[in-house]
Amino acid sequence: MVPEPFEIVVKRRDTTDTWTFELEPRSGEPLQFAAGQFTMLSAGGAGEVPISISGDPDRPERLVHTVRAVGLATRAICDADPGRVLGVRGPFGTAWPVDEVRGMDVVIGAGGIGLAPLRPALMSLLARREGYGRLVLMYGGRSPDQLLYPDELADWADRGFEVLVTVDSAGPEWLGHVGVVTRLVRRAELDWTATAAMLCGPEVMMRFMVAALVDQGAQGENIYASMERNMQCGIGHCGHCQLGPTLVCRDGPVYCWSELAPWLAIREL
Amino acid sequence: MDGVHVIERNDFDALLDALTRRGYAIVGPTVRDQAIVYDEIASSADLPAGWTDEQEAGHYRLRRREDEALFGYAVGPHSWKQYQLPAEVKLWRARVDQDGGLSNVTEPPRESPRYAFLGARSCELHAVGILDRVLLGGSHPDPADAGRTKDLFIVAVQCGEAGGTCFCVSMKTGPVAERGFDLALTEVLEEHRHYFVVEVGSERGADVLADVPHGEAVEEDRTAAGAVHARTASQMGRELDVTEIKELLYRNYDHPRWEEVAERCLTCGNCTMVCPTCFCTTVEDVTDLAGEHVERHQRWDSCFTVDYSGIHDGAVRGSAKSRYRQWMTHKLATWHDQFGTSGCVGCGRCITWCPVGIDLTEEAAAIRESEEGPK
Numbered sequence A: 001m002v003p004e005p006f007e008i009v010v011k012r013r014d015t016t017d018t019w020t021f022e023l024e025p026r027s028g029e030p031l032q033f034a035a036g037q038f039t040m041l042s043a044g045g046a047g048e049v050p051i052s053i054s055g056d057p058d059r060p061e062r063l064v065h066t067v068r069a070v071g072l073a074t075r076a077i078c079d080a081d082p083g084r085v086l087g088v089r090g091p092f093g094t095a096w097p098v099d100e101v102r103g104m105d106v107v108i109g110a111g112g113i114g115l116a117p118l119r120p121a122l123m124s125l126l127a128r129r130e131g132y133g134r135l136v137l138m139y140g141g142r143s144p145d146q147l148l149y150p151d152e153l154a155d156w157a158d159r160g161f162e163v164l165v166t167v168d169s170a171g172p173e174w175l176g177h178v179g180v181v182t183r184l185v186r187r188a189e190l191d192w193t194a195t196a197a198m199l200c201g202p203e204v205m206m207r208f209m210v211a212a213l214v215d216q217g218a219q220g221e222n223i224y225a226s227m228e229r230n231m232q233c234g235i236g237h238c239g240h241c242q243l244g245p246t247l248v249c250r251d252g253p254v255y256c257w258s259e260l261a262p263w264l265a266i267r268e269l
Numbered sequence B: 001m002d003g004v005h006v007i008e009r010n011d012f013d014a015l016l017d018a019l020t021r022r023g024y025a026i027v028g029p030t031v032r033d034q035a036i037v038y039d040e041i042a043s044s045a046d047l048p049a050g051w052t053d054e055q056e057a058g059h060y061r062l063r064r065r066e067d068e069a070l071f072g073y074a075v076g077p078h079s080w081k082q083y084q085l086p087a088e089v090k091l092w093r094a095r096v097d098q099d100g101g102l103s104n105v106t107e108p109p110r111e112s113p114r115y116a117f118l119g120a121r122s123c124e125l126h127a128v129g130i131l132d133r134v135l136l137g138g139s140h141p142d143p144a145d146a147g148r149t150k151d152l153f154i155v156a157v158q159c160g161e162a163g164g165t166c167f168c169v170s171m172k173t174g175p176v177a178e179r180g181f182d183l184a185l186t187e188v189l190e191e192h193r194h195y196f197v198v199e200v201g202s203e204r205g206a207d208v209l210a211d212v213p214h215g216e217a218v219e220e221d222r223t224a225a226g227a228v229h230a231r232t233a234s235q236m237g238r239e240l241d242v243t244e245i246k247e248l249l250y251r252n253y254d255h256p257r258w259e260e261v262a263e264r265c266l267t268c269g270n271c272t273m274v275c276p277t278c279f280c281t282t283v284e285d286v287t288d289l290a291g292e293h294v295e296r297h298q299r300w301d302s303c304f305t306v307d308y309s310g311i312h313d314g315a316v317r318g319s320a321k322s323r324y325r326q327w328m329t330h331k332l333a334t335w336h337d338q339f340g341t342s343g344c345v346g347c348g349r350c351i352t353w354c355p356v357g358i359d360l361t362e363e364a365a366a367i368r369e370s371e372e373g374p375k
């Protein structure tokens, strides 16, 4: 339960409330991880919270996290500057099925901060670009200035991702889509029965996204989602992350939708 | 290891001495604040001789027995959980540097005594096993958890009478402990004789017994012990039909009964505190006044609080209904999928210690009856 010390070497502001950190382990031992996994991250004595790894799994020398300041623990992390040491435990949890969906078209569906946990999957897919059919990113943000990784979005588009971005609201200078991310599903003409989807965002957004995908003909067993629940330990001991018969820290956060769907139909599960 | 033996009541303290000599810290039942609780035991004078407990839904009272039985009660509000997973544990301590970073992160020394649990019931042995499975059986066992019950010595006591809220027979966890102990005692009280029939469950148990005056059990002793076991099994205060109970509850997440029980439930969490298998914990960082040191503490938590399921945009389980349902379905259904065993051993504590007398056996039966008709 004792966290490992990792030093902040780079801190980059993404949006008004979100920062990306590159961390180096004091031990010199890189943290090997699979796309989709998370760590339990803490700054000082302000609590420990689950944060997905947002870096490239092929380059684990630096641990990358993108954190949105929403409360006590995340604000303390976002207040930390380069040179500061953060506490890290992990990596924990299940991974995006990057290898399993080889040969298929792949939709990455992200809402808000949900792009961060998907970034490692995106990078892995691009690194093995020839192994997949069409790659489509559908990304919804609140407004243009709240979009994560704007430079990378362009780079991903250059390297073979169809990048579709939509925002809830925008000024006249925004030339992209306005509206909910589910609208993008209808726009993309894919061979839906042979398409896999990986989703992360607010739970309602994922529910609507799944409904739209299934409506187009996508199969529940090809849809994966990363779930959020309260987490106190990350290692299956504290009980907080229960989602029906599963523990999100152990059996998730990445789930196959067809296994989850009956449980998510129950209110306040 | 074979054979059944007898220790007379007058020699009972020799058993405690033998354990003490081997370096065990003996914890067992004692009377405090009008309840039988677990604490360190120095001699048989600390045991609840002549006391029994009267238990019903929302009701617990000590009563004098007509004899001087040492173990003539069922179970109290404590369980061995408090030694496996103490209510509060210091995880680590660190210095807070000028810039707010932490250094010198150290774990507290693991200096748990070697415990001997005296008086563990069959259901409790099952509970100890279930908790071990949760804490140590996954892919991230915590050495601190493992250390606390390493070399545990267990003196089980076969129940001489069932409590009013017991249902171990339904859960197949009792009343007779068949394994998982070093020694198991059946207390027999006859008009002119008070003795214990002893089964040996391990080499260590045999070694301890060798140090205690004892005799071989004769046919009558075995019969007397058998009669105690049979009597207890026939006295269960409660019953729970566990036939496909997981499937039953999985089908009934929207049952109106959850609303009804929620109208009575105070969401106080008593049931989770007294349950020998409820393992939920939360962590809190505690800073000293000068702000120079911080400690991370882990303490028992309860799924009955709103914060338990809180994520930054609100609680997943806001209503009392969803929280009671979470607790009961966890104990009886989802635990099977999560850990490959039931989360309930039928000890009845949650029924006894619920201030409004909510009874999970009654709740499960109501749901079953709505599908199958009354039994």
Ligand SMILES: Cc1cc2nc3c(=O)[nH]c(=O)nc-3n(C[C@H](O)[C@H](O)[C@H](O)COP(=O)(O)OP(=O)(O)OC[C@H]3O[C@@H](n4cnc5c(N)ncnc54)[C@H](O)[C@@H]3O)c2cc1C
Residues within 6 Å of the ligand: A038, A047, A048, A049, A050, A051, A052, A053, A066, A067, A068, A069, A070, A071, A072, A073, A074, A075, A113, A116, A117, A227, A228, A229, A230, A231, A232, A253, B310, B311, B312
């Ligand atoms: C698997 C997973 C991956 C995540 N990945 C990211 C990510 O990459 N980037 C990101 O910005 N956010 C991520 N989150 C969300 C992030 O963990 C929460 O925003 C954070 O826990 C909020 O804590 P807080 O103390 O700042 O907020 P507060 O609102 O102050 O929290 C209040 C209290 O609730 C508790 N709490 C609130 N949410 C959670 C939670 N999810 N788990 C445990 N306790 C909680 C805190 O412990 C605190 O005591 C992820 C969550 C999960 C489960």
Ligand code: SF4
Residues within 6 Å of the ligand: B271, B274, B275, B276, B277, B278, B331, B343, B344, B345, B346, B347, B348, B349, B350, B351
């Ligand atoms: S749920 Fe109740 S009866 Fe079952 S083990 Fe826990 S306290 Fe005992």
Ligand code: SF4
Residues within 6 Å of the ligand: B264, B265, B266, B267, B268, B269, B270, B271, B272, B304, B350, B353, B354, B355, B356, B357, B358
């Ligand atoms: S069931 Fe009883 S003991 Fe449990 S939370 Fe409700 S009122 Fe409290």
Ligand code: FES
Residues within 6 Å of the ligand: A230, A231, A232, A233, A234, A235, A236, A237, A238, A239, A240, A241, A242, A247, A248, A249, A250
């Ligand atoms: S976070 Fe503690 S059990 Fe999953």
